[in-house]
Amino acid sequence: MKSSFLSLIRVDEAVDLAKSIAPAMPPERVLLDDALGRVLSEDVRSDIDIPGFDRSWKDGYAVFAADTTNATDSIPSMLKLKGRIDMGAGEKMSLSRGECFNIPTGGQMPDGADAVVMVEYTDEVGGDVLVKRPVAVGENVVKKGEDFPEGGVVFGRGEVLSASDLGALAAIGYYEVPVMKKPVVGIISTGIEIVPVDKKPKVGEVRDVNSYLCSAFVRKQGGIPLHLGIVRDNEEEMISLIRSGVDKCDLILISGGSSKDIRDITARVLYTEGEVLAHGVMLAPGKPTIIAKVKDTPVIGIPGHPAATYMVLSVIVRHLLVAMAGFSDTMKSVRKARLVTNISSEKGREEYVRIKLVAENEAMPLFGKSGLLNTIVESDGVIKIPAGREGLEAGEEVEVFLW
Structure with missing residues (x-):
């Protein structure tokens, strides 16, 4: 040999x-419920616009922004309440100048409306609504496709899927997810x-x-x-x-x-x-x-x-x-800290010293033989001493690679 x-x-x-x-x-497909922590084998795209319609993201009143331009607490704008929009209603309403609709968070915006006044800045009086603060065009409104447009890449190949990512995959119709084995x-x-x-x-x-x-x-x-x-x-x-x-x-x-x-x-x-x-x-x-x-x-x-x-x-x-x-190495966490004591090293070998983080941003070396487990258990990570150096000095800033 x-x-x-x-x-x-x-x-x-x-x-x-x-x-x-x-x-x-190789790639494989897994059920969405089993995709947490898996690595995407291909780009995933939305099959629909999300949201699929203009909608309110606050409870309030759908209005023409121009109708609220001069609204104040002392001189509110008065708008006629045309009705209330229900969640999930298939029929789309329409709005004319001087009118408004009561709308819940997530409700479909009526045709013509371009803003939502939050309910706390209004008062209902009979069949009218008093608006006490102006709103700009698009205020408190999520536009169709603003979250994810149809056909747009939501996650790229190599993405490691988190819990929130699975929620997004559900929204774009991925009952089965393409992942790497x-x-x-x-x-x-x-x-x-x-x-x-x-x-x-x-x-x-x-x-x-x-x-x-x-x-x-x-x-x-x-x-x-x-x-x-x-x-x-x-x-x-x-x-x-x-x-x-x-x-x-x-x-x-x-x-x-x-x-x-x-x-x-x-x-x-x-x-x-x-x-x-x-x-x-x-x-x-x-x-x-x-x-x-x-x-x-x-x-x-x-x-x-x-x-x-x-x-x-x-x-x-x-x-x-x-x-x-096949994913980018994003799992490594690094924290900067200052050494509390000198560390000597054998020049010519890249050396990794186990570190315990103490106080605020201070790194305490844990010296011990490689056969001992306690320095692994007690350490938070390691610091690297480059091969060309004979050690590090107390007070020096180091990068701690966390376990």
């Missing part, structure tokens, strides 16, 4: 490489010391943390995790899981066994079963990361320590999943 472990690549090179092997997800991500944990979560570990054993860390991350990014199993340093078992996984998964994540240690089987198996594109990234924590392909399925070998696992997921795998899903 020829190893390229010492040929470290930069983080940006690793991201570009991962994105370059991302398989495109969710990527199925196979997850394998390796290590002779790994035991299932429901088993109490003996001395020398640890529970399978990374399978669930990876699974939750995949779900958050819009994928479908598939637990392929735990491999207890059995090369034949690893080969079997990978071969079966590439037939039903769009991506495989293998946690553990990616370093150059002779006992680490992930690297050995990927070199023999597939094509290793990179083995080693200038990333701390996360240096032993493997980027490979087995057949046409991307496989990422991730270091086994949970903090390193989460870092590689956040910094590299996230971009791969985004590329597969």
Whole structure:
């Protein structure tokens, strides 16, 4: 086996490489009720004008704006009340100068009317309405097609659908929604010391943390995790899981066994079963990361320590999943803050330090070994120290990439 472990690549090179092997997800159609959080596979257009008619957006009186020009509290304009407009009435009313209609919010504007006076600026006296404030043409009126015109693009391809988006899709008639298929991500944990979560570990054993860390991350990014199993340093078992996984998964994540240690089987198996594109990234924590392909399925070998696992997921795998899903990466949230203490760094590697936000816009580094979970649990995100720097100074403004 020829190893390229010492040929470290930069983080940006690793991201570009991962994105370059991302398989495109095919389109599918889902019911509107199931479309929350899904990614549109094509532009969606309105099949009608919304609204389909000029309507009031306030309770009040439909009027000719010119009839209210000089209206004041002391000298109101007097208009004849011609009637009341009911919601959902099919028949359209018409209005002449000097007249008005009582109209509810959402009511269809009568022909001739060009504004609505809010009810609080009026008084009804017998069959007349006293208007005490002038209105401009178009005031308190929503025009036909003002929300969405017929044939207009409402959402573009790649949009990640929110709850309010589903409401808009209902309005434009999308009972079924064209979306990208969710990527199925196979997850394998390796290590002779790994035991299932429901088993109490003996001395020398640890529970399978990374399978669930990876699974939750995949779900958050819009994928479908598939637990392929735990491999207890059995090369034949690893080969079997990978071969079966590439037939039903769009991506495989293998946690553990990616370093150059002779006992680490992930690297050995990927070199023999597939094509290793990179083995080693200038990333701390996360240096032993493997980027490979087995057949046409991307496989990422991730270091086994949970903090390193989460870092590689956040910094590299996230971009791969985004590329597969076909949407713009808008899920990352960034906040500016000031460091409360100095941070040293090993020059030559891009380093990510876990951060807890304290007080107002202050960033407190959480230092800890990559095998520890507490710094992930307690942190709000990470800051990046560029490869060319030897650290950051207290008081320096930094960008915190929130988990």
